[in-house]
Amino acid sequence: xxxxxxxxxxxxxxxxxxxxxxxxxxxxxxxxxxxxxxxxxxxxxxxxxxxxxxxxxxxxxxxxxxxxxxxxxxxxxxxxxxxxxxxxxxxxxxxxxxxxxxxxxxxxxxxxxxxxxxxxxxxxxxxxxxxxxxxxxxxxxxxxxxxxxxxxxxxxxxxxxxxxxxxxxxxxxxxxxxxxxxxxxxxxxxxxxxxxxxxxxxxxxxxxxxxxxxxxxxxxxxxxxxxxxxxxxxxxxxxxxxxxxxxxxxxxxxxxxxxxxxxxxxxxxxxxxxxxxxxxxxxxxxxxxxxxxxxxxxxxxxxxxxxxxxxxxxxxxxxxxxxxxxxxxxxxxxxxxxxxxxxxxxxxxxxxxxxxxxxxxxxxxxxxxxxxxxx
Amino acid sequence: xxxxxxxxxxxxxxxxxxxxxxxxxxxxxxxxxxxxxxxxxxxxxxxxxxxxxxxxxxxxxxxxxxxxxxxxxxxxxxxxxxxxxxxxxxxxxxxxxxxxxxxxxxxxxxxxxxxxxxxxxxxxxxxxxxxxxxxxxxxxxxxxxxxxxxxxxxxxxxxxxxxxxxxxxxxxxxxxxxxxxxxxxxxxxxxxxxxxxxxxxxxxxxxxxxxxxxxxxxxxxxx
Numbered sequence: 001x002x003x004x005x006x007x008x009x010x011x012x013x014x015x016x017x018x019x020x021x022x023x024x025x026x027x028x029x030x031x032x033x034x035x036x037x038x039x040x041x042x043x044x045x046x047x048x049x050x051x052x053x054x055x056x057x058x059x060x061x062x063x064x065x066x067x068x069x070x071x072x073x074x075x076x077x078x079x080x081x082x083x084x085x086x087x088x089x090x091x092x093x094x095x096x097x098x099x100x101x102x103x104x105x106x107x108x109x110x111x112x113x114x115x116x117x118x119x120x121x122x123x124x125x126x127x128x129x130x131x132x133x134x135x136x137x138x139x140x141x142x143x144x145x146x147x148x149x150x151x152x153x154x155x156x157x158x159x160x161x162x163x164x165x166x167x168x169x170x171x172x173x174x175x176x177x178x179x180x181x182x183x184x185x186x187x188x189x190x191x192x193x194x195x196x197x198x199x200x201x202x203x204x205x206x207x208x209x210x211x212x213x214x215x216x217x218x219x220x221x222x223x224x225x226x227x228x229x230x231x232x233x234x235x236x237x238x239x240x241x242x243x244x245x246x247x248x249x250x251x252x253x254x255x256x257x258x259x260x261x262x263x264x265x266x267x268x269x270x271x272x273x274x275x276x277x278x279x280x281x282x283x284x285x286x287x288x289x290x291x292x293x294x295x296x297x298x299x300x301x302x303x304x305x306x307x308x309x310x311x312x313x314x315x316x317x318x319x320x321x322x323x324x325x326x327x328x329x330x331x332x333x334x335x336x337x338x339x340x341x342x343x344x345x346x347x348x349x350x351x352x353x354x355x356x357x358x359x360x361x362x363x364x365x366x367x368x369x370x371x372x373x374x375x
Numbered sequence: 376x377x378x379x380x381x382x383x384x385x386x387x388x389x390x391x392x393x394x395x396x397x398x399x400x401x402x403x404x405x406x407x408x409x410x411x412x413x414x415x416x417x418x419x420x421x422x423x424x425x426x427x428x429x430x431x432x433x434x435x436x437x438x439x440x441x442x443x444x445x446x447x448x449x450x451x452x453x454x455x456x457x458x459x460x461x462x463x464x465x466x467x468x469x470x471x472x473x474x475x476x477x478x479x480x481x482x483x484x485x486x487x488x489x490x491x492x493x494x495x496x497x498x499x500x501x502x503x504x505x506x507x508x509x510x511x512x513x514x515x516x517x518x519x520x521x522x523x524x525x526x527x528x529x530x531x532x533x534x535x536x537x538x539x540x541x542x543x544x545x546x547x548x549x550x551x552x553x554x555x556x557x558x559x560x561x562x563x564x565x566x567x568x569x570x571x572x573x574x575x576x577x578x579x580x581x582x583x584x585x586x587x588x589x590x591x592x593x594x595x596x597x598x
Binding site: 040042043044089090093096097099100101110111112113116129130131132133134137140144147151152153167168171172173174175176177227228229230231232233234235242243246250253360361362363364 | 462464466469472476479480486490493498500507508515516527530549577
C-alpha cells in the first residue's frame with residue numbers, strides 16, 4: 001500500500017484563524033474561553049465556551065456557512081480531482097434552533113450532507129459524504145481518506161470538519177451534567193466536566209507522487225489508523241478502555257510499527273471524569289509503565305465535537321517538527337495515573353510517532369498515527 | 376473479494392420483516408408500522424421502548440437483519456462493523472429535543488433525548504445488544520442522495536479488521552418534506568469456503584449475477 005502524506009492543513013478555532021495561532025496559543029498554555037453571549041446561560045451549569053472570534057451569521061441566519069467559507073478561503077486551491085469528505089455532528093443546527101423558535105427556516109439546509117455540497121461547490125469538486133460518528137467523526141473521515149489513497153483509489157482527499165458552539169449542544173451537555181461550571185481541566189485530579197468550543201479544520205491528504213505539486217512545505221505522514229467500538233454504553237466510555245485499545249492496536253498494526261515507537265499522545269481529554277479516566281486506563285494497557293507524554297488540546301480551545309479530531313491532527317505537524325507537545329491547559333494536579341505523563345508545561349518528545357485519539361457517544365473510538373518521516 | 380448477503384431486515388411502509396421469512400417490498404410512501412419489543416426480542420428490553428422514533432426505526436431494521444444472519448443478542452464480542460446511510464439523520468429527534476429546551480430557557484432540557492441527537496447513537500444501541508466492536512458510522516448524502524453506504528460498507532469489509540458489516544439506510548423524514556421514510560439493513564460477509572457470492576473490487580464495485588449492484592435498495596430487491 002502507498003504511504004499517505006498530510007500535505008497541509010488549515011484551522012479556525014477559538015484562538016482565531018490559522019494553525020500558527022492555534023500552535024502559539026496552545027504552546028503558551030492559553031485558554032480561549034470567554035463568557036457566552038449568544039444565548040442566556042442562566043439555566044445551565046456553565047457560562048463559558050471557546051467561540052470563534054468575529055464569527056457572524058450568514059444570510060440564512062446560521063454561523064455554519066460563514067465558518068466554512070472562512071476556512072476554505074484560507075485553504076485556497078486543492079488539486080483537481082481531489083475527493084471530499086466532510087465531518088460534522090450537528091452542521092447548521094442553529095437553523096433548527098431558529099425553526100423551533102418560530103422563525104422561518106428552510107428544512108433542506110438542515111441535513112448534514114449539505115456541508116459536503118457547500119465545500120465541493122466552493123472548490124469546484126465533486127461532493128462526498130459527510131461522516132457522522134460523534135466526536136470521532138473527523139478522525140474517522142481522515143482514516144477513510146487515508147485508506148482511499150493507500151489503496152490507490154484516490155490521489156488526494158480533502159477532509160473538512162466543523163461544529164458550532166450552539167445552545168442546542170450547550171443545553172444538552174448541561175442536562176447530562178457534563179459541563180464544567182468553571183473551565184475544563186483535562187486529566188486533572190479535580191476535573192469536573194468539559195467546556196465546549198467551536199472550530200473547523202481542512203486537511204489535505206495526498207499520495208507521495210503529489211508531494212511536489214500539493215504540499216506547501218515539508219509534509220508529515222499518516223502512518224496508521226484504527227476504529228473500534230466499545231459496545232458497552234451509549235454515552236459513557238467503557239471503563240477498561242477496550243474500544244480505544246482496539247483502535248490504537250489497529251492503527252499500530254496498520255502502520256507496521258511497535259508500540260515503543262509512539263513518542264507522544266494527543267489525547268481526546270475532554271475533562272470529564274469518565275473519559276479522561278478511560279483514556280489513562282487505555283494508555284496504561286497499551287504502554288505499561290513507559291511514561292509516554294500525553295496532552296489534551298481541549299483545555300485550550302474546548303471540545304469542538306466532530307471537528308476535534310481534525311483540529312488536533314492539524315497540530316501533528318508542528319508537534320513532530322519541533323518535537324514538543326503543548327501543555328494541557330487548565331491542568332494543575334494530574335489524575336492518578338497521569339503523573340509524569342500529562343503536564344501543564346510543554347513536553348519534549350523523543351523521535352517517534354504521534355498518536356492522536358478521539359472517542360464519542362455510541363461508544364466509538366478512533367486513532368491516528370503520524371510521523372515526520374515517510375515509511 | 377467475494378461476499379454473501381447473510382441477512383436482511385427492513386421496516387418500511389409495507390411492513391417489517393427479515394429475508395428468511397419474507398421478501399423486501401421496497402421503499403414506498405406511507406406510514407411506517409410500529410415495531411414493538413416483542414417483535415424483535417424474546418427477553419425484556421426496556422430501553423427499546425424508550426428510544427426516539429429515528430433510533431427505534433434504525434435499531435429495528437438492523438436487529439432484524441442481524442437475526443436473519445443468525446446472530447443472537449448477547450455479550451460475546453465480535454468485530455462486526457455498522458454503516459448506515461441517512462439523508463435526514465436524526466433531525467426529528469433534534470426537533471423533539473430542542474422543544475424541551477425552548478420553554479423555561481433550557482431548565483427542562485431532556486438529557487435522555489439529547490443522547491440520541493447524534494445520528495450514530497442508534498448504531499451504538501445495536502452494537503451493545505449484539506456485542507459488535509467494529510467501526511460504526513453514519514454517512515450522509517446531500518440533496519441529490521449521492522452517498523452509497525453499500526460502497527462504504529464494502530470498503531470497510533475489505534480494508535478493516537472486521538468479520539462482517541451490517542450496511543443500512545435509515546430515514547425518518549421530517550414532517551412536510553417530500554421523501555420516503557424507512558429502514559433497511561443487509562449483513563454482508565466474505566464468502567467462506569466454496570460458494571457462489573457477489574464479486575466486489577474497488578475498481579468495479581459490487582457485481583451480481585445480472586450485473587452491477589449500485590446501492591443497497593437494488594441489493595435488497597435482488598436478494
